[in-house]
Amino acid sequence: MSLDLSPSPQLSARFSPDATGELIVDGVPETFAAESTERLREAVLGRVGEIAASAGRPVRLTVSDEEGDWLLAVHPDGSIGDEEALSVSYGAEHGPVSSRLATTREIPTTEATTREAPSRESFLYVERPRPDRAKQGFRGALARAGMPLSPSAAELRERAELDAVSRHWAGPRTIAIVNGKGGANKTPTTALLSAVFARNGGSGVLAWDNNETRGTLGWRTEKDDHDATVQSLLPATDSLMSAGARTADIGHFVHHQNADKYDVLRSNPTMLATEQRISSEDFDRLHTVATKFYRLVIIDSGNDESAERWLRMIDHTDQLVIATTALGEHAEAGALLLEALLQRDAHSARLAREAVVIVSQSERTGPASDVRRVARGFEPLARSAVTIPFDPEMHGGRLSFESLAPRTRRAWLHAAAAVAEGL
Incomplete structure (x- = not known):
């Protein structure tokens, strides 16, 4: 299902480490300040949610902070999505169950044949890949709220x-x-x-x-x-x-x-x-x-x-x-x-x-x-x-x-x- 993200209104937000920010709506800036960066994000995203509700459709918001730039989709009900994340199918990476099961070779059943144990997966070392989620900055705040955002390039560099x-x-x-x-x-x-x-x-x-x-x-x-x-x-x-x-x-x-x-x-x-x-x-x-x-x-x-x-x-x-x-x-x-x-x-x-x-x-x-x-x-x-x-x-x-x-x-x-x- 595709999103109707028409280019108007044009929205962009900039966040500074000192808990101040700016939301630009069709070229008109609106300034924000709060006692913490978390409160600042809530205030700006609340305002964008109001704009989406008035438009009656999701709106595109470009976000910039010290970690970089990325694009969000803000829905009329206030929910937030990442355009890249919305296109990812989280179930596809696992493949069909049958492809992950071990198979057994057919062995002739004669009295002279020694039976071999069927191959199987180890119970001890089973790799279960976990999705990597952002932990820092604006992306980390959204990831903690339940949106599957990956770490920014800056966060990955810091982890390394x-x-x-x-x-x-x-x-x-x-x-x-x-x-x-x-x-x-x-x-x-x-x-x-x-x-x-x-x-x-x-x-x-x-x-x-x-x-x-x-x-x-x-x-x-x-x-x-x-x-x-x-x-x-x-x-x-x-x-x-x-x-x-x-x-x-x-x-x-x-x-x-x-x-x-x-x-x-x-x-x-x-x-x-x-x-x-x-x-x-x-x-x-x-x-x-x-x-x-x-x-x-x-x-x-x-x-x-x-x-x-x-x-x-x-x-x-x-x-x-x-x-x-x-x-x-x-x-x-x-x-x-x-x-x-x-x-x-x-x-x-x-x-x-x-x-x-x-x-x-x-x-x-x-x-x-x-x-x-x-x-x-x-x-x-x-x-x-x-x-x-x-x-x-x-x-x-x-x-x-x-x-x-x-x-x-x-x-x-x-x-x-x-x-x-x-x-």
Whole structure:
């Protein structure tokens, strides 16, 4: 049965994340505002239902929001349909019952013949495909109301990225967050990537401050009821590697982030750099302990690219991340580092070629075009370059994933998925 969806009246609706919207009826705009996006949708669709009732037939409504555009059919009784969904026959995909039944071969019934068991379907692993329904945004609201809308392209991308950061790999992985210039956003990048991986993939994520010149990762994360740092852990590495060491023993030396689910191994920002030098051998011992107790180790590198601990970190790294802002000196320092690693050795060159660059907008008034321009500039040097919008919660104070704006959280998920690709 075909629908009478004549082009008049011409209706289109636009929804914004701030619970405001606009319905355009034959070119005339009507504005709407509500206390929530759900209420906003109800108000706009109620108005379209009135128009359909006045017309005495279904009307075509074009809907636009941050997920994209699609077409709905609104009926005079207020019910809503999706033109694509209405054309789908949900029973056809299953086929006739007879095609799904197992058959039995005819076997001669003689005394000399051994009878074979008839073939059959397993009772244990029966695939019953479930229709995929939208869960987010306008489409998700309609799907929850009973209309079979499929996920938007944006929702499918988000689901794929959530799957990527939720994976557990066979064996531990080490990620190094690097840039030789101070203030390039290494510490927020370390903490927020750790949060994305831990919140989605479960525990087993360590953020390690490998900075001997007043690293601030400990200042910007939660502190447990002890003051342990890297210097506290070093004398205990042998006992932690012994057969009698228990998983919970590492808790004496790290600081758990209750909301974001990862642990922090702090440096000591009150000590002079000369008092907390770590040799290559020391780093090896620390890394062996870290990868015994954690599946994913994310290292805030510090700024001294000539330090033994910095160079040994590179030797143990599986995925390199360049953290930078849109400021020229930060971006140039990151690019020069990639070029230097290309010349160091084969392992370092591979890390440079497969690096992910995360460009954060560090100033509220800075144009987003500067961030995109820097990201494009890294494309010839690295595997991927992604951008993070300005968010005041990233600039000063304790870093908490939940306190970020929704679009910032979405950007960090995208960045973490790009990093996961290399693991």
